[in-house]
Amino acid sequence: MRIQTPEEAFAEDLDRSLRPRTLADFVGQDGLKAQLQVSLEAAKARGEALDHVLLAGPPGLGKTSLAQILAAEMGVPFVQTAAPALERKADIAAFLSALEPRSVFFVDELHRLSRALEETFYPAMEDLQLPITLGQGAGARVTNLPLPPFTLVGATTRAGLLTTPLRDRFGIQHRLEPYDGPELTAIVHRSAHILGCEVQEAGASAIARRSRGTPRVANRLLKRVRDFAEVRGRGVVDAATADAALDLLQIDDLGLDRLDREILSAVCSKFGGGPVGLSTLAVTVGEEQDTIEDVYEPYLLQCGFLMRTPRGRVATAGAYAHLGLEAPEDPALF
Ligand SMILES: Nc1ncnc2c1ncn2[C@@H]1O[C@H](COP(=O)(O)OP(=O)(O)O)[C@@H](O)[C@H]1O
Ligand SMILES: [Mg+2]
Secondary structure, eight states: OOOOOOHHHHHHHHHHHHHOHHHHHHHSHHHHHHHHHHHHHHHHHOOOOOOOOEEEESSTSSSHHHHHHHHHHHOOEEEEEEGOOOOOOHHHHHHHHHHTTTEEEEEEEESEEEEEEEHHHHHHHSSEEEEEEEGGGOOOEEEEEOOOEEEEEEEOOOOOGOOHHHTTSSSSEEOOOOOHHHHHHHHHHHHHHHOOOOOOOHHHHHHHHHHTOOHHHHHHHHHHHHHHHHSSSOOOOOOHHHHHHHHHTTTTTOOOOOHHHHHHIIIIIIIOOOOOOHHHHHHHHHHHHHHHHIHHHHHHHHHTTEEETEEEEEEEHHHHHHOOOOOSSTTTTO
């Protein structure tokens, strides 16, 4: 496994302390919450495990939080792992056979599961059976290990990479969408309350506006703005403090940070507007391809600054305008 950077460790601590604990506490995603509420009540009334749940969507939208909430609402243990940590069939067997009945088994980054291991999950999810091979060579035989009823909650940033057979085995599937301004403002207020920090309405919406539709980003910015308010102001987060702090962090009006702008300006200036391949772009800005694709690109696409074409990424006229650059006469795109 990869070692966490200090920045990642900090983000995880912050996530943990600010994570909503109940469905009622979870802001937004109303359609999904309503659907889960019904499934939870039905499963509880029948004394069964909740259906398997697949949560898709970019990082920081609340997938892990929801998985934990499902376990809490069911009143069952929460056991978590991530697909890269599951290397062999025995790893899965160890987790599944040790589950208390009706537990939530959370597998993050599900799209990274190898094909062979994916198939191990099919009978486990459908029939609560885990086929295991005993012995070796000619004397080897396959026997089924019975499993306790459980709920697999899978999270993925790339639902498109999951195979259809795996996806089809989830009774509940949902894609989390970016949050709107009022929802993010509510999340900033909620987090400020937990952190014991005074935030004015205009301060909260200034942070929300630059949070790129993502609760985790809103929380991170709130922390930074709070530091600024304590050091440079009276500790109160108002609009002026939020704006000054975010300017200092080089986060612009739309919530783009330095790397977002570097990506855009690389496409615009170095590659003449594109198309440019993701791997070339990654090398140019010195960031990992996955990070660009999962974290940066979705928001740039959403802003309408970048487009995906079969030949690579292309900058739009909006991107040139946002960077204050003059768009070429004959951009590749138009
Ligand atoms: N709907 C929400 N309401 C309140 N806070 C949220 C919500 N979704 C996410 N968060 C906050 O964002 C942080 C990151 O969420 P997380 O569940 O870890 O996202 P993901 O697993 O999708 O990357 C959480 O710690 C929580 O504070
Ligand atoms: Mg997560």
